[in-house]
Amino acid sequence: MTETSSMAPAQQESGSQTLAVRASGVDRAFGGVQALRDASFAARPGEIHALAGENGAGKSTLIKVLCGLIKADRGTVEIFGTEVSRVVEPAARRRMGVATAFQELSLLPDLTVAENLLLENPPRGRLGLVKRRGLGPAAEEILGRYGVDDIDPRATAADLSVAQRQVVELVRVLAGEPRVVILDEPTAALADRQVEWLAGHMRQLRDAGSCVIFTSHRWREIEALADRVTVFRNGTHVATRDTLSEAEAVTLMSGRSFAGAYPELTTVPQRESALRVKGLHSGRLHGVDLDLRRGEILGVGGLAGQGQRDLFLTLFGAQKARQGTITLDGKAVAIRSTKDAIRAGIAYVPEDRKAEGLFLPLSIRDNIAAATLSRRNTAGFVRRGAERTAVGSIVDQLSIGKGRSTNRAVDTLSGGNQQKVVMARWLLTDARILLLFDVTRGVDAATKHDIYELVGKLAAQGRAILYYSSETEEIAHLCHRVLVLREGRVAAELAGPVGDAERIVAASIKENHDA
Amino acid sequence: MREALRRVSIGYLVLAATAVAYLVVYTSRLGRFPTSFDYLSILNTTLPLVFVAIGQSLVVLTGGIDLSVGGMVSVCVAVTATTVSSSVFWLVVVLALGTACGALNGLIVAYGRIAPILTTLATLSIFTGLALRVMPVPGGSIPQEVRLVLTNPATPTGLIWLGLAVVGWLVLRRTRFGMRVYAIGSDEASARAVGVPAAAVKLKVYALSGLCSALAAVFYVSTTTSGDANAGNPFILTSIASVVVGGVAFAGGRGSALGAVAGAVALTLVIDILFFSGIDPLYQSLFQGLFLVVAVLLGTVAALAARRRRQA
Amino acid sequence: MSTRRVLYALGGTVAVLLVGAILHPGFASWSSLRVMLVVASFTGFVAAGQMLVVLVGGIDLSIPWVLNGAAIVLTTSSLGQTSRAPLAIVLALGVGALVGLGNGLGVAWLGVPAVVMTLGMNGVMQGLTLGLSKGLTCASCGSYAPEPLRGLFDGALPAQLFLWAGVGLFMTVLLTLTTFGRRVYAVGVNPRAAFLSGVGVRGVTVALYTLSGVFAALAGIALVAYGGQPSLGLGDPYLFESIAAVVVGGVSILGGRGHYLGVIAGSLTLVAVTTFLQAQRVPEYGRLMIYGLVILAILFAYGREKAHD
Amino acid sequence: ATPAASGKKAGKIKIALSNSFIGNQWRVEMENVYKAACAMPPYVDQVECSVFNAGNDVSTQSRQISNLISQGVDAIVINAASTSGLNGVVQQACDRGIVVVSFDNIVDNKCGLTVNTDQIKFGQQLAQFIVDELNGQGNVIMVTGVAGTGADNDRNKGAKDVFAANPGIKVVSTYTGMWDSATAQRATSAQLPNLPEIHGVWVSGGTDGVIKAFVAAKRPMPVVGGEAENGFRKFMAGLLTPKVNGMSIGQPPFLSVISLELARAVVKGEHPKESITIPFPVATSDNMVPGETVFPDLPDSFFADFTDSGPNATVILCQEAATDGTPCPGKTLDVNLGTP
Ligand SMILES: Nc1ncnc2c1ncn2[C@@H]1O[C@H](COP(=O)(O)OP(=O)(O)OP(=O)(O)O)[C@@H](O)[C@H]1O
Ligand SMILES: Nc1ncnc2c1ncn2[C@@H]1O[C@H](COP(=O)(O)OP(=O)(O)OP(=O)(O)O)[C@@H](O)[C@H]1O
Ligand SMILES: O[C@@H]1[C@@H](O)[C@H](O)OC[C@H]1O
Ligand SMILES: [Mg+2]
């Protein structure tokens, strides 16, 4: 395709009988936030179509409108030429062949994997009754068809790891052999191997004539997979192209351009140890030692689910250790609660900001002040002036919410700004040890960039940082040192910046690396 | 699902324990085993609660709660006692009325999107008023033939109905609708997102709860032989207690109506145990309260232990 | 956002009063208002406690017999003597606090669902109250509330109303100006995030249930002060009424949203509706039905708003 | 108060009292006098008594009665949670030859016996008193009892008939006081500001609460027809101000004792299987006798008609029997069932 245009695809391709999905002139607001404005989008059968845009660009909202989960305030949606704007019910769209994997996973936690997979189409026996005995085998067969053999169909969904849940969710969508497949950030929780697996199936579906739509914040995935790319910015269609370079894309998405993706690692860790861990057993951890120095960014790598989360949660007092010692600045400490951890100068920024970080209906100020309430009070009364000042300065520092009132509810902010709010909360604690757990997950390029710089600055201030990311690339570039976890133990230690993510991946899967 | 099975089995365990305790206090007090009279009267007095508890458990499985069962039972009792003696056809009307009351709840909850506890708090008042309108004075009657078929005091016809209720549940459990009920209770937003027509399912669940209340009312009138506009009140808290003792999770998605049935029977037996153990009647509710908390604690502890085992 | 709900709640009260005043002259006169305020204050007390636990997504079903138990403790320990009043009040409130503490510990530490814990506790309190007072026949059970307490209701502006205003002030200050209040809303909105922000979620929960017990006891004290003597079943009407007042007052039953000012309005609305229906000589069945319809109507008003956010 | 042991003691008959709820002082007194009677001759030698409370839950009461049947009691004395709800189980008791006597809130089932006052007349007589005192002219309010129960309904019916027959009487408000003084007081307080001048008040229960509400609202005191609460009688006797012109009709708590006697006599074959209606004790402001119809030292909530009096008294009980359930000193209890 040669035309570059800000012309909406719906107009370009109007009259074409071959469109699988078409949205035109769609508006959708959430309270005060205009998530989509006059948005248009079109995708054809037999293509993989990437939907790109910064956090809050409206990708997920568009997808929800397309699959009938929410209603557009204005505009039309067509599926294979049939106008469906009026029937807002995912069940109805499913019957038309539209299957969606959502950004917030939608597995049913109390049901088994089998029930999740077969909920709407269970095996039936006599009298049309569900054959419960048939559920397990049927699910096994489906999973087998997709080469998944490490997930027990009888396991309860809630007991699966995030990656496993993502896989089940994807299998659920793919197995329906839908004519339109929509995947919203399907790879965010997947390891590289699983990404490959997914890519294979997406291509297969496309080759079979389905329309595959997906979103991702990882450009190389878009580059590798997409036949066409649509870029959204501020709730509006910006461009649809056959090919697009990363630099171009970033410019289109943000309206700005960026130099190099990762900042230079210029700081040097100090000598003093800030945090020392010996023989830690907790959850999946079976004896982890580590020594984190002041001013150091220590990466924690490895395949997903090797105990990284247990390590972070235990250090933050949110999970009990079975065994092991923790030393802070040379003094042994017992961290029994998150309160203890905060008092000891430890901060934990979680990956899942909506579930673990934010108080969505509360104000920016309340959110940021939440971890430091006990510092600004007189006899239990909040010192509001002090609070306003403290919050105000950190908000400016991180440029959250474009200088608007901190009385705004956090759920009116974009994802990137929301993530910054969580960061701001912890910076206010003056923590000397920051546990950053996948803080860039689902964050757009511009915000990611801001976060990388912030992390560097924090290390330069002498703070000790433990850094985990599901994007191995990041760990390879940002960290002074990388510990690779495997099966709850430190399998390798690499000096940083590692630069090449492949080395970390290799260490993650190699057996008996340093034994 | 295994988790669910385990929680349900807590309800069965509690029932087993209360049954044993009942046998022990009964025999030690009276020097003989319970007779068929005892079993029969337990059966017949529990049946109304059993039905309300089944309806309540359906609602709780979707993550809701139905306080209006009290009002629905009252209305249906009032109508049953005032009409059925004129024509048995009225039984159908009663069942339809209960279903309609339930469906009204369902409409408000599913389409009006008002929290179940609030919706049913309001409709409880409305239905109770209606019952009082229909039957300002206790009384009425039910034909002997109906009694003999439903809760015959001499033969355990009640077992048939109990059996039918159980089979009804098992069938329901094995329909797609049944699976959807669990899906909604587990996570409504997700269930909707994966194509479960949540509103329609909830509407049906509340309607079913109304139907169960109507059935309970019919059995109530059959055991007591007449009606009273306040008859439903006690069922509000006892049905919730049954569901709880039966191991249905309040958050929804886990448990089974059969557990609630077990819970209902267990709660009835507790009354008898307290009676025969000679506990000062004034302290009775103390023990009932403790029973409730302990039964649920046992469930929680068992679930916790199981989780521990799985994680290790 | 939740301040808008407070306005709705107040608007509801005004609307009911206006309709009443138009259809029934004298309905909104001061003497009538005065009485409605007094009657609403009892609901207001229990609803304060109910609101606190609802704010963290809980519920307190033990209110009826905590209230009743405290009322009986007050008279049996004061024996109607003015000199013993302070001790008796402390004891009665203490009983409320103790039971609330038990609820809180059960919910927060043992993980018993609030519905179960408090329903069980209601039974326990009923059994204890009946048993220990021997069905209210114990030697001291016929005692009256001490004289000064009974004076709470005299005068053009009864002291009881000042007490309610005090409760209102306490609740508002607690919830909006203190760090505790901040923590309450945080726990109500997202307990996991609150926990990860170093908020002692269990501690906050326990404190709220304890307060709910105290408020139930306070209502018990006020009710004996009003009637002179306690009776059995004194608290029964307040179970559903406290929940109704809380939600009509705009507090979200899911937790995390609401202000006590709204609950005050909610209590008043409910009392005004009942009073009005009685003044109109609507029969009992009609009153029950209209009462339910009014609650539904108000909920629909909130529901409409919810659809937007 | 614990149920009797299983082994049948020679000669003693077993009579159980199954009460629904002790929700007010009346029920407490009713049980107390029952217990006291059981501890006095002739009952102490002839009868093995037990007492059960079920609360207002019909199915609990029904379970208890079933268990009493299993226990093989000879008679069951019932104050029912519902007039209709126990019909089934009562039938089963009758079928097994157990004597069932219900009182106060009686059971519909005709196979049982009843002991009660005439509830319709109760309502009528109070209403007639008000009409007479007002010379057939004036505004009246009716404070009713627990809606849906038999006693409430009969009393209301009696009263309404009388008021309706007097066109000069205007019933300006009717609401429930739930037979509870505190509730009645709250409801009345809330009503008063919206009511015109009230000349007469008819109360089914909770009378002292209604009067207190009038006092608090500083309204002129109307003529009052009400129950036998000691507090009401204190106002009638002028022990509390203002002095109230009223008529007090008691549903006597000793109905339980008469039921006990009827059950005993029927089991022993000393009395035919016949229900009993006793006259209710009536007191008016001009015949108040401290220590007999009003008790200055006892609480307001106490029901003052715990004993009958006069030459034709059905039963004479002492104050301790009503307040503590202790037997009256050195007395054989003589219950006069009237000549059948
Ligand atoms: N349920 C909601 N309530 C309030 N605001 C919302 C809601 N959902 C989305 N928004 C807002 O709408 C805007 C668009 O959000 P959307 O999730 O569509 O963006 P996105 O492109 O998917 O971003 P991301 O890449 O972070 O997933 C954002 O500002 C977001 O905060
Ligand atoms: N959801 C499921 N996923 C996988 N296997 C299942 C599932 N449900 C049932 N099974 C298997 O089928 C067998 C039979 O199930 P069964 O008929 O006992 O269901 P159930 O647990 O009784 O349901 P309920 O208790 O709700 O009636 C079980 O032993 C189990 O191994
Ligand atoms: O008959 C009534 C009785 O049942 C109730 O308990 O107290 C008041 C009486 O009038
Ligand atoms: Mg998105």
Ligand SMILES: [Mg+2]
């Ligand atoms: Mg089963």
